[in-house]
Amino acid sequence: MTVAAPLVPTPRPVLRERGQREVFCGLTGIVWLHRKMPDAFFLVVGSRTCAHLLQSAAGVMIFAEPRFATAIMEEKDLAGLADMNDELDAVVTRLLDRRPGIRTLFLVGSCPSEVIKLDLPRAAQRLQAQRSGIRILSYSGSGIETTFTEGEDACLAALARSAPGTPAGTDAALIPELLVVGALPDIVEDQFERLFADMGLPVRFFPGRSSTDLPAIGPNTRFLLAQPFLGETAGVFEDRGAVRISAPFPFGAEGTTAWLEAAADAFAIDPLTFRRAIAPGRERAKRALERHREQLAGKRIFFMPDSQLELPLARFLATECGAELVEVGTPYLHARHLAPELALLGDDVVISEGQDVERQLDRVRAARPDLTVCGLGLANPLEAEGLSTKWAIELVFTPIHGFEQAGDLAELFARPLRRRDMLRI
């Protein structure tokens, strides 16, 4: 094994802060989830602010008849709850009649809908009873419950709860099955599928490209998380008897190797077969990384919290690109899922969870890192102060997992530094 994954989390000090958090809410997850599941529609029940946020986050996508929308609550809706449910039913009816291709409807809770305690799970049940052939689910993407990528977690958890179980007592229930969990770009999913096939290991993905054809989840399920932010989803899988395969996340040549190897080990794949299957991809990834290593080696990098991808990405930059980590912030640190990552990070790396944005910016200014990974609200202001930045959202929208994307991933961090060196204005 190239990268060792310890079984117990290493206890280490984590800087925990509370205060103003400069982060997105979970509604933002809709922007990439609706593309992953072309037969699903996401209806946010919220305020004008929610619609405005989605519009700002989705950018130009909003003009392409996207499969998401907001049911904007108005003054009259707030007058009485009975009205609100009728109104919601009317909106859903109109929507489903207009979009007959929709197979799954997600009712997505927001801060306002949760503060007034609008019961969306019950609304989903009620609407489900009126509509056969369409699955109606609900989850919360509100800022009070979820931070950015946690919206995907909440969505996939709702989907996992509705997935079929393996029929007990049958032979099928006894044969272990591998599931990769987390929405990945189609191209990345295909690459992983080929790698597993080369090892002779059949795999299914959750969510797949269809919201209706869901894999069964049961005690025979072995699942491998493709994303670090899937705490609740993993919980639902485990409640249904599925067993998680602990691994670092598949970023970079080494991260991807370790991730694949954890699965291969769990399914007792012959090590020779494993190495033969991954060797070409791993070599290509290493070659692609070479070009960026020079740019990134020794560079001091500061991660502000955004997506929970920070720890695995920082590990990739440190171990495979030779970068130095000043502080790695994450909105939430799932110690168990990230144990293999934490083990690979040097003990001297400051890890912070949560945020008090002003105090964290003070630390950024004091440290003057070579590169600060942060949100779009902070990036230009920091650039104006003479600090190079990499805006974090791109790391969620761009294919970055796996061998073939390792070079692109390094490039995302190297480019702002190269640009800083190029400009003479």
Added chain:
Amino acid sequence: MRLAVWTYEGPPHVGAMRVATAMRGVHYVLHAPQGDTYADLLFTMIERRGERPPVTYTTFQARDLGGDTAELFKTAARQAYERFQPELMIVGASCTAELIQDDPGGLAGTLGLPCPVIPLELPSYSRKEHWGASETFYQIVRALCPAGAPRPARERISANILGPAALGFRHRDDVREVTRILELLGIEVNVVAPLGASPSDIRRLPDARFNICLYPEIGDEAARYLEKQGQPCIRTVPLGVAATRRFIEEVAAVAGVDPAPALNHPDLRMPWWSRSVDSTYLTGKRVFIFGDATHAAAAARVAAHELGFKVCGIGCFNREFARDVRTVAAELGLEALITDDHLEVEEAIAAAQPELVLGTQMERHTAKRLGIPCAVISAPVHVQDFPARHSPQMGIEGANVLFDSWVHPLVMGLEEHLLTMFRDDPEFHDGAGASHLGGHGATASTQDPEPAAPSAEAVAGWTAEAEAELRKIPFFVRGKARRNTEAFAASHGLATVELATLYEAKAHYGR
């Protein structure tokens, strides 16, 4: 409950942010859940500001809702004061905090901060962005320029420019243009607000002899308040040649100066450009106009009287100021479309079949989908409409800019048409694609982009010969030609459209 994908306006607290961000020395403490900080990126990315908006959010989460959200607000306000030492603080709630009813104004009052604190009541479930901006600006002016204060002497001839704000469509450059006109007339600018003004500047507003309200959506409420305190207000928005001239005359009259130095300024090239023979083909071009009320109404007059277009549709998304749009619509024999539902606007555009659309970012995309040339005249706009170059809409240079930016897409459309006409030539085959319509031009050359005729009775079969002839008509008027011909055929009881029918209809409807 209203189903929405795209909204023309954000919530009212975004309007308040636009005022706070425009000003100096102001800090806004906003009681809001985690996630509402998304609005920061409108300013840092779309307007490309190099500093964070002066807003502190409480960013409460579910675990805070037990009862200490009020304490959270007080802590945030206290810390924001200590860190930023603003001259003035404004406090308020976003939509979610409005529901938990913590009373930011009262809470901030108990802190006894050593600066004025203005509480804002912005009803998120009934009002929108522009209203929020207007109300915030008005509250600031009211608090810092109390009614009944003794009037200053106002000996200098000076004016305030009211309304420009952060995230305003071309506000930066409009201010420069209007300032230039005032300079030509020998009038001093006392204060521009809220853009660039500090609270102490706001206190100096009463020193000016009169006010100029450039953007009624944001400045009118404050202007009316100051009017009651004895400051007259110029309300003509100098957008287009005639309006700019009228503006100059009104300003000169109020100030008691000679308007001549600003009228017919040599830099005003637009009237000659429009009269030059190259512009003849613009005559009667059908244009659909949509945007905020101020820009839509002004654009309609420019289009009709200064470019010789035929306005075939007009509307705005902000009901509060719709009166101007209704007036100009009546002048032009149209009915105004007042809606904030972009699908309704799209339907109206498709039905009107214009040759040019003037609108917001949304209409730009609608027009692109329909294969119609388009120019942007109003917020909401995207990053490309916060240009690096000087690009006003108002005043002398503004008129020049309007001419260039509206005519350019038509010239491009004409180029497109030439390509289509020559599509059978080896150089210009279908696969060569379009130059600016993102592939839609190529589509237009192979199939008509226009929807089928709307009424069943108008449907008539076309002979192959007539159909082939129809395809020779420029794609951007082809839909109208098809519709007119079919209507003509139906009214004459013809079952099929033949080549002759096409030309008979053309003669009948003759443009």
